[in-house]
Amino acid sequence: MHAFAALLDSLIYTRGRNAKLKLVADYLRVTPDPDRGWAMAALTEDLDLPGVKPALIRALIEERVDPVLFRMSRDYVGDTAETVALLWPAPTVPVDPAPLSVADAVDRLRHLSRADAPAELARLLDRLDAEERFALLKMATGSLRIGVSARLAKQALADAFGLDVERVEELWHGLSPPYAALFEWIEGRAPEPTVDDVPVFRPFMLAHGLEDARVDLGEYAAEWKWDGIRVQIVHVAGQTRLYSRTGDDVTGSFPDVAAAFSTPGVVDGELMVKGEFQGGALDEGGGAASFNALQQRLGRKVVSAKMLADYPAFVRLYDILVDGTEDVRALPWTERRVRLEAFVPRLDPDRFDLSRVIEAEDFTALEAIRAGARDAAIEGVMLKRRDSPYVGGRKAGLWYKWKREPLTADCVMMYAQRGNGRRSSYYSDYTFGCWTEEGELTPVGKAYQGITDEELRQLDRYVRGHTLARFGPVREVEKTLVLEIAFDSIHLSGRHKSGVAMRFPRILRIRTDKPAEEADRLETLKRLVT
Missing domain, CATH: 2.40.50.140 (Nucleic acid-binding proteins)
Structure with missing residues (x-):
């Protein structure tokens, strides 16, 4: 736990991206399994310790120090984990002096019921110093707030072992913490893990801001940038998954969409809620409510029948990554677009439609069209190079986002x-x-x-x-x-x-x-x- 605590402490006080990457990579190279796997789970927010909740932590500290002192200290410090780590009193009885590893802490906490969790968490906190207590509490609650995204953590893993981060990203969602098979492969102790017949995530292709540049519409296609959440829908071997842009599985929040997608393939689109005026099948290019309506369903693990009826979700499709079993990401946008136009009619028209290409004679005409767009569901315009393959991340010159003026x-x-x-x-x-x-x-x-x-x-x-x-x-x-x-x-x-x-x-x-x-x-x- 001490090494992981030192890593978190260093990351908090390190501003530069490259410096953060080096810190995480160095930690992963020297830390043994399964500690580094659980550390990666914490950094990527894949670690779930259901018995430990913020309310439990507050209750534990308020049993040991004056509640008013704790609340005033929390107000000043600004972080519950840091406040508890600093205020936690020395144990009154002897404790196990053996060092506590990350794996030890996770093993003790992840299978506990909420009734058993308080006593075990208190025993662990008694064994640790302030820095280690901070790390344990941050890890347990899943809110590190150290300036490291899941993508950056995976990039650090790729850097540490000379891997392609896109390959790591694809494998990631077919594996479970502490990722033993992944570390065995990257260190040459086992073959590469396979994710055949598993609905895995593929990295999204992202866009650069257009800034003040202009492009030739002979080379670039224009589409509306819809104001929802970007999702990737995967169906393979009878299973359907919805992934957010960060790779989070959001299938549980949108079971209506998942249930309606049963055609083998992988597509990329914008998930939105139908407008109040929209009844049956989606119309061409409209029909979406504002983002405010979509917010009613975001982050819900259980979606009621009333919520499904009041805020029916649908996906406006942008691109296709896998057509049936054929990976088409290497094809140019124009060919993928033809594939997508043939794919969409096979889907439920009440849940899926096609993001239309904006017809404009030239860039000046497109400027006028964009300036007149104040639909609640339109965020701006996307410009996609017609010969661009679908590649993960932001690649210069391929896709641009051109948001409307705020x-x-x-x-x-x-x-x-x-x-x-x-x-x-x-x-x-x-x-x-x-x-x-x-x-x-x-x-x-x-x-x-x-x-x-x-x-x-x-x-x-x-x-x-x-x-x-x-x-x-x-x-x-x-x-x-x-x-x-x-x-x-x-x-x-x-x-x-x-x-x-x-x-x-x-x-x-x-x-x-x-x-x-x-x-x-x-x-x-x-x-x-x-």
């Missing part, structure tokens, strides 16, 4: 809260509002993205110097600072007091030049609803 509004900061990770010492999460017809401010959104480090420090100073009241970790501030907020779209919402919900709000700039009374009104935002 909407903006001038809002007043109302509340602030500390962030997490390296932002835990700053008030970096801000609630902002607009004026009602009655002349009162009402919250319309929260944002923490879009600001530089210097702007973060500026806003933190403002919060500390203009606090009016405290509500636990939340600070109410003087309603004098205007923030210009950018957002992709805005939708009506019965869950919010304001009646609206912004899609991806971020701070565009700090408007110290603008009086708070001149910020936007709620009715102005409602006129932007699509």
Whole structure:
């Protein structure tokens, strides 16, 4: 556990991507099995310890230290695992002095019931130092927050042993932690594991931002960039799986889509919810509700019959990777498109349709078409080189995403809260509002993205110097600072007091030049609803 704790500590204080890759790769080279396999499971969020939940950890620490002290410390530190690791008292009885490995900890925790988990977790914490306790709690709750994505961890594994990361990615979802067969293969102790007849994940092809460039529509095809979640649907040997862009299995959240896909192959598309006006089969190019409707189903492990009926999901297909049993990723986009157009009619028309190609004479005409698109489900335009193969990751010059210009509004900061990770010492999460017809401010959104480090420090100073009241970790501030907020779209919402919900709000700039009374009104935002 000590080596894994040291790795997490180093990763937290390391900013550069290449430096993080080296740290993880070095750890994997020298750490024995199965510790490194369980460490990879933790880094990729594939480790499930169902008996250990945040509420259990809070209950354990509040049995040992003053609850008020814990909550005040948690508010200041900004992270529960770190707070508990530092506050955990020394054991009052002798403990096992033997070092605890990652595998030991996982073996002790992963098969425990919720009734047995508290006593065992407490025994483990008693045996560890503060750094190791932090690592164990982070690993157990599955929220590392150390700036390492699942993709980066797999890239580090590939770097450590001279592998192709795309091959690692494909094998990954056919294997289970602690990945013994994978490590035996990469060290030459066993043949490469096979995933025949298993619905495995293939890395998505991604796009670069278009920025200010222009392309020749003779070389590039244009499609709408739909505002849902990108999914890959795999059907093989009678099994269907849906994978998100990060490779997470989301089949359980969308059983209606999985049940409707029984044609052998692998396709790539945008998962969305049908619009309220949509009845039977999908129409050509429309029929999608806003992302706000899709959010009602995201992250649900159990989907009720009412949820399935109220928010019926469908997939608008972009590409085909495997046609039957034939891998067609090496074919140019034009040939894959022909394959896809022949494939889609074999699917349930109530659950699947085809993302249409935008017909435009030239790039100038496409600009005009894009500028006029304010459909709630349209996020922008995709430009795909007609001769491009389907390759994992972002490859320069092949695919571009050209998002529509964001909407903006001038809002007043109302509340602030500390962030997490390296932002835990700053008030970096801000609630902002607009004026009602009655002349009162009402919250319309929260944002923490879009600001530089210097702007973060500026806003933190403002919060500390203009606090009016405290509500636990939340600070109410003087309603004098205007923030210009950018957002992709805005939708009506019965869950919010304001009646609206912004899609991806971020701070565009700090408007110290603008009086708070001149910020936007709620009715102005409602006129932007699509």
